[in-house]
Structures are given as C-alpha cells and as structure tokens.
Amino acid sequence: MAGHGLFGNGVREALRKILVLCLAIAICCLVLAGCETGGTIADREETTGATDSSETSSTDYTGDTTDAAESDPRFSYDDVTKDNIFEFVTLGQYKGIVYDAAPEETVTEAKIDERIKSDLSEWSDYVEITDRAVQMGDTAIIDFEGFLDGVPFTGGAAEGADLVIGSGTFIPGFEEQIVGHIIGDEFDINVTFPADYGNSPELAGQHVVFKIKLHAIYAEIAPELTEEFVQDNLGVGSIAEYRSMVREQLEVELVENAENYVRNQIWSAIFDNATIHKYPQVEIDFRMNMAFSEIEYMAMMYGVEVSVIVQQYTGLSVDDFVDLQLMPNTTSDVGFDLVLRAIAVTEGIYISDAEFDEAVAGFIEEYGYEDEEQFFTSVGKHSVYLVLLSPLVEEIVMSSAIQR
DSSP, X not given: OTTOTTTTSOHHHHHHXXXXXXXXXXTTSOXXXXXXXXXOHHHHHHHHHHHHHHHHOSOTTTTOOOOHHHHOTTEEOOOOOTTTHHHHEEOOOOSSXXXXXXXXXXXXXXXXXXXXXXXXXGGOEEEEEOXXXXXXXXXXXXXXXXXXXXXXXXXXXXXXEEEETXXXXXXXXXXXXXXXXXXXXXXXXXXXXXXXXXXXXXXXXXXXXXXXXXXXXXXXXXXOOXXXXXXXXXXXXXXXXXXXXXXXXXXXXXXXXXXHHHHHHHHHHHHHHSEEOOEEHHHHHHHHHHHHHHHHHHHHHHTSOHHXXXXXXXSSOHHHHIIIIIHHHXXXXXXXXXXXXXXXXXXXXXXXXXXXXXXXXXXHHHHTXXXXXXXXXXXXXXXXXXXXXXXXXXXXXHHHOEEO
16 A cells, blocks of 8 residues: 555644544535544444434535445444444554665765755746747646547536646656647647556556647746845845755755655555454545535635536546545545554553543644534544544654664
8 A cells, every 4th residue: 555645644633634634624624523532442333433424424525425334344433432343344464664764865966956946936926928839847728638549438528627847646657748838729649658657547558638728828937036035034134044044954854755655655564564354434434525625615715616626627527526536545544544543442542531632622622613513514523533643653664673
C-alpha cells in the first residue's frame, strides 16, 4: 500500500488534518449526528455506534439509495470497539519492521533559487498574451474532447479548462502539442495513455485523439527580486538574509522528508502485513460525505455544478470519480485506521476521559469551533481518538523498527 494517503506524513499530523478539513466544510456539509461524551475509550466507541450508524447509513455521496452494506460483503454497519476490532482486521508483524535509510540530500544554491522562484510566483501578475503562440510555462485556456476509435470517451471533455503548459497535469505528450498554436486555433492532439493509467483502466495503453480549441493565452510575470521587494513583502532586511532563511527552511524540510521516507516504509509494511476482513460502513460514509461536502462547498463558491468541479480536477464523471478514486482511497484510509486501532488495543493503549476532554477543548479553541456540539457534529468522535492514539502507537512501531 505504498503511497497511502496517510503514509507520506506523520500519522498524528495527517489525522489532525481531518479536524481542519471538517471545520472548513462545516458550513455546507450534511449535518451528522453529534456524540455524547463520557466513559472509557471502549464505552465511547460503543456509545457512538448507534448514533453514527443511524445518521450516516445512507450513501448520500453516490446519489444511490442502494444499501452498500447489504450489496457488498466487504462492508458492515457494525461499529468498531475494542471488543470487536479483530473481526475487522487481523494484524501481522508491526514491531521490528526493517527499513532503508533515506537517501542523503543537501541544500544547494539551485534548490534555493527554485524555492525563491516558487515564492515569488505568489506575487506574480498574469498577463493575457495576444501577439504570439503558446510557449512552455504559459497558461492556455482550452476546450478539449477526447475520442477513442472515433467515439468520445467518458471524462475526456471540458470547456474553458486552464492548463499550465509543462506542468505535467495531463498525460505525457498532451501539453507539448499545444505549444506553437495561437488563439483561435482548432487542432487535434494524438497521444497514448500510459499502460498503468489507473483513473480509467479501460483507457490504459490506448491511442486517442483530442480535439482542441485554444481560447486564450496567459503568461505569469513574476516580480524582480530586489532589496526593496524583500523588505516590503517578505519581512527581511536583505536578499542575503532572505536566501539564508530559505536555506534554513529547506534544511528543516530535508530532515522531515527523511523521517517521512522511513515512516512511509514502516507503516506501508505494517499495513501490508495486516488483513482487512471488512470495513465499517459508518466510517466509510462519514469520510465519503466529508469529501463530497468539500466538493459541494467548492462548487457553491464558484457557482457551478458538482460535476463541473469533479471534471475539472479529475477529468472524470462523478460516478467514475467515486468508483475509481474516492471509494478506493477511502477504504484504504479506513483500513489504515483499523490497523492503528488494532495495534492500540493489542498494546493496551487507551485514552482516559480526562485526556479526551482536554484534547477536545484544545481542538475547539485551536480550530475555532463554536462548541462541543458543532465539533462532534463536524468531526466525529472516532477521528478524535485516532488523533490521540496515533502518536502513542507510532512511538511503539517506530522505536522497534530496524534500519537495514
């Protein structure tokens, strides 16, 4: 499961993002039932079972009223507690995992220049270009429609899409063939999907034709790096001081990246060593609805349909996005949560009432929730436990790991 959404970051920090995400979308998300406080970790999980299940059993994210738990034996509405956790997952080896050290890297002047260029782009102006053809680095506004054997394929069309040429956003060969065209051009692009293309497996390795219309060209004009600019905008006294600050930031990132490189190997191995028997539908629904609430919020902000946002960011229809990306990623994330909780139970790690209540109060203050009711409605109690359990579990698995 290398590349799992949580593996690339510290587990605690990745899980804490759940709280921030829930706050960001709370104003437009479907209201989920709040949970009562009190009791041990086992008591709390058992208490939340009936409440969460009754409020999240409908699969709102698909627009389909089919009961997924009845149609797919992988899913169950059983709530996860310390007493039934091993009905969901069987742990494999999680201590003594062997890992490779991260490759050695250093901060170079070239890397500093690259970061400064990225920083300056935040102050860039975008200027419409009308007197030349598209160049690498430009943003092209295009309509496109893809055809396989002369037939349009699902998720292969969009109007008014903005594409940074050279960004690698589209499949190899697509962006390069826009270079050299001028506004108003209508032309074909011939490309072959990668053999391992996972977004739409039926397109993997297929040769297709995209019909393109180029509407506009924009160029990013970054400000010049001057002493005056860094003093006025970056809060430092000189370019030299700014470069030194950037170097320090990159050095910190190198250390973090090395730690995450190791952490990724260890947690990937732990996850691969475990066997997931079934997934709690309650938590699948919660995460799916949370993700769709974010998309709905974006659609509301831009005044467009949800399908437009999904198409713009994934190139897929809503149904294909759910089936090919969102559901697989969600089940993987929930599976990881099950593994973490199973390790906690095995190691006798529990969260006391006092610890839980103190953490909740801190989260409410830190992230600006109005009160406990809004917090639990938005976040879900199991997310809080995962945040609190994860550093304790990670300490056990990381401290026992062995460098190759």
